[in-house]
Amino acid sequence: MFIRKVQNAVHEQNKAKGGYLPVLSSVARLIEKTADLKEVAARGGEEVGRVKEELLELFVTSTCIANQYSINLYEWAQAYNKLPGTEAPDPAQAVQSSTWREGLVSLAGHIARTVNAYEGVDVPPEPRQLSPLGQHISDLHVHLLRAAGGQTLVSSLMNALPEQPLSTRAPVSAPAARQRFDPTLAPVLSRFNPIQTRTLCPFAPRAKVWGAPDWQVGASVEQNARWFAPYLERFTQLQRWETLDGFIVEVADPDLYPDLETLAANFHRFLVQLNQMDPTGTRIFERQVKSTEWQFEFNGVRLFIIVFSPLYGEHSSRDSYGAQGTFILLQPEESFREFNIPREETQPVKREQIRARFREQGRRYDSAIMQQSFEALRYLKPLRPDEPEVEWWLK
Secondary structure, three states: OHHHHHHHHHHHHHHHOOOOOOHHHHHHHHHHHHHHHHHHHHOOHHHHHHHHHHHHHHHHHHHHHHHHOOOOHHHHHHHHOOOOOOOOOOHHHHOOOHHHHHHHHHHHHHHHHHHHHHOOOOOOOOHHHOOOHHHHHHHHHHHHHHHHOHHHHHHHHHHHOOOOOHHHOOOOOHHHHHHOOOOOOOHHHHHHHHHHHHOOOOOHHHOOEEEOOOOOEOEOHHHHHHHHHHHHHHHHHHHHOOOOOEEEEEEOOHHHOOOHHHHHHHHHHHHHHHHHOOOOOOOHHHOOOOOOOOOOEEOOEEEEEEEEOOOOOOOEOOOOOOOOOEEEEEEEHHHHHHOOOOOOOOOHHHHHHHHHHHHHOOOEOOHHHHOOOOHHHHOOOOOOOOOOOOOHHHO
């Protein structure tokens, strides 16, 4: 469907230009362009070209907002399928309808209200009552496309994307890019890509992952954890409404993982410091770690953790698949339900089928550890199946 191509094109343009605007700035731009379109419509039929330009800008700006939350608008394909296949009335005439303009303002308002909640600016008392942002953005797209010509606008939209409106923006300077770090464009994601695309896990290629800022080599493990915590807080905040599948941290300093023993100690330090930064005040390490109830959590979100490292080598399921760094993947529990990934205690047969895929390709899967009821033992595995369990929390 065309919307998938539009999302990819918009994402690549923003990546080339140095990143997206901060999401609240994108919302402000959306409201601004909504007002601009109303003003242009009020001037009458001689503004056909300007009307199409404003419709396109609203479409692209709202797509930017969807991309910044890793929302796959293709999942809302039913809304786009309702578009007419024939040419709509003259766009300049269509947008003069008071009903159409009121609908535009209402839809833009829904998007702004939802983003404010996502960003913690104005969270409703009952967060789950908030409609998904993807629904509001797809509804806005259909509203815009109906005015501009239905599906007949799609080809002109695709042709215009390389020209309007993002290419008119100057590239973002490196300092500015750092100030408005975007986890959907984090450099760590490209470095993690060999793992995500080459692992034999059937769910990984479709996973929606965010990246942490680059590891500060020379800073302590604790300093890096404190630096990453606000980004992890935003990631977990969004789990109230959007299911994101993973938050990626790269430990880019080889001195922190020359061997598994050192890696285990630094992994422990990292998680302890993250826990100290937990906004809920939960102190997870004051509990018994090697227990059936213990699981790492942050900001009220339970997280499964996987460590990938070149220490494991090509015959391990935890290999880094050619990537140079050691990576820590924090996966929300909700992601398992979204992908219908079976948990060990509920569907052991399906879990064993996944492990068999790894074994068939010569990558050992440590079934004995994974079948244990102690979650913590699964985070950081021994280098070989016949080696002792890694009790990293004691390091």
